[in-house]
Amino acid sequence: MHFLDIGEVVERTGVPPSTLRYYEEIGLICSVARHGLRRQFDHDVLLKLSLIGMGKAAGFSLPEIAGMFGRDDRPDIPxxxxxxxxxxxxxxxxxxxxxxxxxxxxxxxxxxxxxxxxxxxxxxxxxxxxxxxxxxxxxxxxxxxxxxx
Structure with missing residues (x-):
């Protein structure tokens, strides 16, 4: 399976690497592997980052957005x-x-x-x-x- 390198995610989404690392740190996204020191992500991260961006644009906080992802990334939409x-x-x-x-x-x-x-x-x-x-x-x-x- 082909994973997306952190650079590819940055290029496709415009989300800076520091933000991706922060989102991973707080549990909004997770890398699935590493290639050297570079994080690798599943293709679903693109959809998740779109949802995070939309939630932020709507005024939701990151903890509120994280709560919407629910357990095991199953949406728990309030x-x-x-x-x-x-x-x-x-x-x-x-x-x-x-x-x-x-x-x-x-x-x-x-x-x-x-x-x-x-x-x-x-x-x-x-x-x-x-x-x-x-x-x-x-x-x-x-x-x-x-x-x-």
Whole structure:
């Protein structure tokens, strides 16, 4: 069976060797052999690295991603966490769209002052309302030190 040399994995994935060694150290991936001092990997490592990259891009931590691989590399996907993350990403998308619209308007607005522009004020109010509606509300009885934990 032909294994992938660490250099081939780096070339195909763009993941630096130091990251591959770290992922191996924390148990996310494992090498199957060595050729001299160079690690050798099974072809499945490419899929696993894609999944790790996607998990990181979605905002999951490496320990969370490791937990999703489960035992014996059988996926143990916490679907409720995935739904929660998808909702959070949707919220971020909405915020970024609003920010994009405000920036485009500021760039293109013919008004002498943006503060005089009714469209700008409307966009700004919408962005402010959206931001205020998702801010965590302080809970009665909680002290500052307990909120920081």
């Amino acid at each position: 679907r409720d966490q995935l739904h929660d993350r998808a909702k959070e990403l949707e919220r971020q998308i909405i915020e970024l769209r609003m920010l994009r619209d405000v920036i485009r308007h500021v760039a293109d607005c013919p008004a002498p002052s943006h503060l005089e522009c009714p469209s700008f004020r409307k966009l700004l109010k919408s962005a402010t309302n959206a931001s205020a509606s998702r801010s965590p509300r302080p809970t009665i009885g909680r002290t500052k030190s307990t909120r920081q934990r």
